[in-house]
Amino acid sequence: MANHTLHHLAFLPHPSGLQVPGFSLSSSSSDFPFVPTESSSIMGQLSSIITVGEHSPTWWAIGVLIVSLAVKITITLINGYRTRRLMPPSPPGLPLLGNVFQLPQFQWHRFTEWKAQYGDLFSLNLAGQPVIVVNSIDVATDLFDKRSTIYSDRPPFIMASEILTGGIFIAFSKYGELWRKLRRAAHEGFNVRACEDYQPLQEKESARLVNHMLEEPDNWDDHLKRSAASTVLCATYGWLPLGKEGDPLVETINNLMHRLVQACLPGAFLVEIFPSMKHLPTWMAKWKRDGLEYHRKDSIMFEGFMNDAKDKKEKGTLEPCFAGTLIEDEKKYALTKKEAAWLAGTVFGAGAETTAAALSVFMLSMTLYPEVMKKAQAQIDAVVGRDRMPTFADREELPYITAIVKELHRWRPVGPLGLPRRTMKDDWYNGYFIPAGTLVIANCWAMNRDPKLFPDFEEFRPERYLDASGKLLEPIAGTHLQGHVTYGFGRRICVGMNLANQALFIDIASMLWATSIERALDSDGRPVIPSRTDCLDEGLVVRPVPFQCVIKPRGANVPSLVQSTMQ
Numbered sequence: 001m002a003n004h005t006l007h008h009l010a011f012l013p014h015p016s017g018l019q020v021p022g023f024s025l026s027s028s029s030s031d032f033p034f035v036p037t038e039s040s041s042i043m044g045q046l047s048s049i050i051t052v053g054e055h056s057p058t059w060w061a062i063g064v065l066i067v068s069l070a071v072k073i074t075i076t077l078i079n080g081y082r083t084r085r086l087m088p089p090s091p092p093g094l095p096l097l098g099n100v101f102q103l104p105q106f107q108w109h110r111f112t113e114w115k116a117q118y119g120d121l122f123s124l125n126l127a128g129q130p131v132i133v134v135n136s137i138d139v140a141t142d143l144f145d146k147r148s149t150i151y152s153d154r155p156p157f158i159m160a161s162e163i164l165t166g167g168i169f170i171a172f173s174k175y176g177e178l179w180r181k182l183r184r185a186a187h188e189g190f191n192v193r194a195c196e197d198y199q200p201l202q203e204k205e206s207a208r209l210v211n212h213m214l215e216e217p218d219n220w221d222d223h224l225k226r227s228a229a230s231t232v233l234c235a236t237y238g239w240l241p242l243g244k245e246g247d248p249l250v251e252t253i254n255n256l257m258h259r260l261v262q263a264c265l266p267g268a269f270l271v272e273i274f275p276s277m278k279h280l281p282t283w284m285a286k287w288k289r290d291g292l293e294y295h296r297k298d299s300i301m302f303e304g305f306m307n308d309a310k311d312k313k314e315k316g317t318l319e320p321c322f323a324g325t326l327i328e329d330e331k332k333y334a335l336t337k338k339e340a341a342w343l344a345g346t347v348f349g350a351g352a353e354t355t356a357a358a359l360s361v362f363m364l365s366m367t368l369y370p371e372v373m374k375k376a377q378a379q380i381d382a383v384v385g386r387d388r389m390p391t392f393a394d395r396e397e398l399p400y401i402t403a404i405v406k407e408l409h410r411w412r413p414v415g416p417l418g419l420p421r422r423t424m425k426d427d428w429y430n431g432y433f434i435p436a437g438t439l440v441i442a443n444c445w446a447m448n449r450d451p452k453l454f455p456d457f458e459e460f461r462p463e464r465y466l467d468a469s470g471k472l473l474e475p476i477a478g479t480h481l482q483g484h485v486t487y488g489f490g491r492r493i494c495v496g497m498n499l500a501n502q503a504l505f506i507d508i509a510s511m512l513w514a515t516s517i518e519r520a521l522d523s524d525g526r527p528v529i530p531s532r533t534d535c536l537d538e539g540l541v542v543r544p545v546p547f548q549c550v551i552k553p554r555g556a557n558v559p560s561l562v563q564s565t566m567q
């Protein structure tokens, strides 16, 4: 299986085809034939557009396309130069190419350095493409929340958003009528109240996760991935929990996500530079033919899942789940069968890897901060006791666990730059001009480390969310009750955050009730301390590099209690 997954914020297409913020070109390739192959190179695509059957490419046509490309780039550059002078301050860059070569692999670090120099809002020029980077919660609130009609769109990804997903992938959808319908349905399926229905499933799933951890402690990361996928699948389709070996369908859906990431990589498809190419007939454009074929197959898969849910509903055997809500309220949401099927399928894709990565941040924090683990275990033992596993009914009494969930999102956000937005019209902010079509990056990493809000921000310290008596503090303004900004902002804030918060709460409470997570020892018996900072950018998520730790049961009766909770 490809190990390249969809990064929530790795989608900044750029007409130049150069690397831009949020893109990682270091990820390994997958079975998706488009990106690394010859036919996906600009020249490869040029020749495939005009190659019909066995005939060779017509070179004069290539010439015309190259000239058009040059004209387009020149116009973009001239316009960009005029507007850039009015835009927020910008680090100096190269003539024409701007800041393109100043962006290292983990751009959030560079952006945070630039924040110190240029302030809460700065701009970049990526070879003519205007970009602004938002670095404070106040500016994010002003733009994403208060001016949501301008700042709620996503950048256009023709291949990923229009062809591969037929325009129905909610996370990429244009800010318009279809997105509103999808969002409303998703909100009703995953709001705080709706998520309560999924709690019994999540409790059982957490016991299953702990059981796997106890049986095969060295494979803890695989267990986290399986468990997160299982939680989201149960909530989406009411499926039975996945077994230890997982399910090939999870891989199929993850592969779709990989295709989307790869389709967003700069230079992957010429159609992103020449949008009118999307109207080419399929017999002239192999890339389009292939993309539509993927879309057809994925649609069959997702519609099959929905039909299965419908059958179960008719027989009265469907567990409470998002697919059930979509079927029940079909008329209310006014979604076509295909739209409903894609909504359910892609919600799974957006939720599984993100939740798993957040759980691995938890494992890292416990390995680095044993005193936090001991404090959490003391609270769990006092509230839950040692004769049963924690449940959601204990949540109010376990504020330290809720604080750990908030702190792990703040400390190591799995999407340090969120998902990019795009301005829908010209705007002025604090005297600066922000033209329509500007890419907007939310530097969540810097916001979660604002020293005014989070002194000692480098430390993992759940106490920052608690008062002196250990109760949860009022949430920080502008964080949508979260205390951090890792779920994003405004109208496009993560629609699955309640489900993710529930999964993280119950999984963490259960793991800490059942196990101790300790440092591994090297051959000389010295503790191996994992890196605090090394991370992997996997496309969809940024996660800690793999590390070793030791997982031990907290008492002889733990395995049997866990197994009885699983039933």
Ligand code: HEM
Binding pocket: 008, 170, 171, 172, 183, 186, 190, 232, 346, 347, 348, 350, 351, 352, 354, 355, 358, 414, 415, 418, 419, 420, 486, 487, 488, 489, 490, 491, 492, 493, 494, 495, 496, 497, 499, 500
């Ligand atoms: C650790 C867990 C998660 C994190 C950190 C996370 C983070 C995010 C972020 C940053 C965004 C973009 C928000 C913005 O543009 O302001 C987003 C969007 C989204 N998330 Fe999540 N997410 C998580 C889990 C989930 C889960 C469990 C689901 C599904 C059940 C989900 C479904 C979605 C969807 C559908 C969108 C697109 C929303 C839209 O564009 O309207 N996410 N998420």
